[in-house]
Amino acid sequence: MTGRPIGTVAKATGVKIPTIRFYENIGLLPAPPRSEGNRRLYDEATADRLHFIRHARELGFEIESIRGLLRLADSPEAPCHDADEIARTHLDAIDRKIASLVSLRAEVARMAECACTGPIAECRVIEVLAEHGHEH
Amino acid sequence: MTGRPIGTVAKATGVKIPTIRFYENIGLLPAPPRSEGNRRLYDEATADRLHFIRHARELGFEIESIRGLLRLADSPEAPCHDADEIARTHLDAIDRKIASLVSLRAEVARMAECACTGPIAECRVIEVLAEHGHEH
DNA sequence: GCTTGCTCCTCTAGCGACTAGAGGATGTAG
DNA sequence: CTACATCCTCTAGTCGCTAGAGGAGCAAGC
Structure with a gap:
C-alpha cells in the first residue's frame, strides 16, 4: 500500500500541511492509511478531494457548505438542484x-x-x- | 459619584453589554468607577468614547486601528495626518x-x-x- | 555505523472580535 | 417580602486556520 506523503500532497494542492491535518480532524478529508512509521500516505482520490476543498475555499465557500458539496459529489444520483442551491446561497452572501x-x-x-x-x-x-x- | 449603569449605556450606544466589558478587558475603554454594589457607572465622556468605537467598528476599522485613532483623539495637538493615514490605509484595504x-x-x-x-x-x-x- | 538535516508525528495554544452560558450578587417594584 | 430584572466574574465556544513545542522517522553522505 503506497501513496504520497503529506508534504508532496501539500505542494501539489497548495494546501498547507497543518491545514490538511486540520481538515482530517474535522472530518472533511478522510483519514488516509499510514506507513509503518505512522506517516500519512495519500492516494489520488484523497488528493483530488483536497483539490476540490481548496477550490471551494478559494471561492469563499464555508467549511459546512463544502461538507454538503462533498456529500453531493459522492452521490451522483442526487439532484443537481441541491448543489446549485448551495452555490446560489453563497452568491447571495457575496452580493x-x-x-x-x-x-x-x-x-x-x-x-x-x-x-x-x-x-x-x-x-x-x-x-x-x-x-x-x-x-x- | 453617579453615572449610568452598563445596560443603559449599551442601549444608548447600541453596543452589547458583554462587548462593552470586552472592550474594557482589552484596554480599549477605560474601566469606569463602580457603585457600592460593584456595578460599573459610566460618565458621559466614557459613553462618548464607546460611541466613537462603535462608529469606527461599523466602518470596519480593526480594534488596533481604533486604539490608534483614540490615542490621536486624545492628543489634539498631534498632526491630523496621522489619523488620515489610518483612514486611508483602511480605505485601501476596503478597495x-x-x-x-x-x-x-x-x-x-x-x-x-x-x-x-x-x-x-x-x-x-x-x-x-x-x-x-x-x-x- | 553514525551523524546531519529534513520531513513527519501529536498536542496545545493563539489569532480577531466577539458571543453564550454558568453560577452568583445586587437592585427595584409591587 | 418576594419576584424579577440587572448586574457581576469567569470560562469556553465561534471560524478557519497558524505557530510552536517536543519528539520520532528517514535518506544521504562519510
Missing part, C-alpha cells in the same frame, strides 16, 4: 457583502477627504467618528 | 476586499449557471470545483 462594502467605502472615503494640514483638533476623521446621532 | 469579492462573484456566478435539471453527475457546480489545473 450582500459587496453591497455593504461599497456603501462602507463611500462613507470612509467621505471621511478621509481631509485637508490634512491642521492638528487633530480639526481633523475630519476624528470628528466624523466622534459625531453623535449619526445612526444609520 | 482590495471589494476587488477580490467582485472577481470572486463573477467566478461563482459562472459556476452557478446551471441547467439544474439533471443529477449531480452532470452538475456544473461540482464539476467546476473538481476540475484540476484550474490554478489562477
Whole structure:
C-alpha cells in the first residue's frame, strides 16, 4: 500500500500541511492509511478531494457548505438542484457583502477627504467618528 | 459619584453589554468607577468614547486601528495626518476586499449557471470545483 | 555505523472580535 | 417580602486556520 506523503500532497494542492491535518480532524478529508512509521500516505482520490476543498475555499465557500458539496459529489444520483442551491446561497452572501462594502467605502472615503494640514483638533476623521446621532 | 449603569449605556450606544466589558478587558475603554454594589457607572465622556468605537467598528476599522485613532483623539495637538493615514490605509484595504469579492462573484456566478435539471453527475457546480489545473 | 538535516508525528495554544452560558450578587417594584 | 430584572466574574465556544513545542522517522553522505 503506497501513496504520497503529506508534504508532496501539500505542494501539489497548495494546501498547507497543518491545514490538511486540520481538515482530517474535522472530518472533511478522510483519514488516509499510514506507513509503518505512522506517516500519512495519500492516494489520488484523497488528493483530488483536497483539490476540490481548496477550490471551494478559494471561492469563499464555508467549511459546512463544502461538507454538503462533498456529500453531493459522492452521490451522483442526487439532484443537481441541491448543489446549485448551495452555490446560489453563497452568491447571495457575496452580493450582500459587496453591497455593504461599497456603501462602507463611500462613507470612509467621505471621511478621509481631509485637508490634512491642521492638528487633530480639526481633523475630519476624528470628528466624523466622534459625531453623535449619526445612526444609520 | 453617579453615572449610568452598563445596560443603559449599551442601549444608548447600541453596543452589547458583554462587548462593552470586552472592550474594557482589552484596554480599549477605560474601566469606569463602580457603585457600592460593584456595578460599573459610566460618565458621559466614557459613553462618548464607546460611541466613537462603535462608529469606527461599523466602518470596519480593526480594534488596533481604533486604539490608534483614540490615542490621536486624545492628543489634539498631534498632526491630523496621522489619523488620515489610518483612514486611508483602511480605505485601501476596503478597495482590495471589494476587488477580490467582485472577481470572486463573477467566478461563482459562472459556476452557478446551471441547467439544474439533471443529477449531480452532470452538475456544473461540482464539476467546476473538481476540475484540476484550474490554478489562477 | 553514525551523524546531519529534513520531513513527519501529536498536542496545545493563539489569532480577531466577539458571543453564550454558568453560577452568583445586587437592585427595584409591587 | 418576594419576584424579577440587572448586574457581576469567569470560562469556553465561534471560524478557519497558524505557530510552536517536543519528539520520532528517514535518506544521504562519510
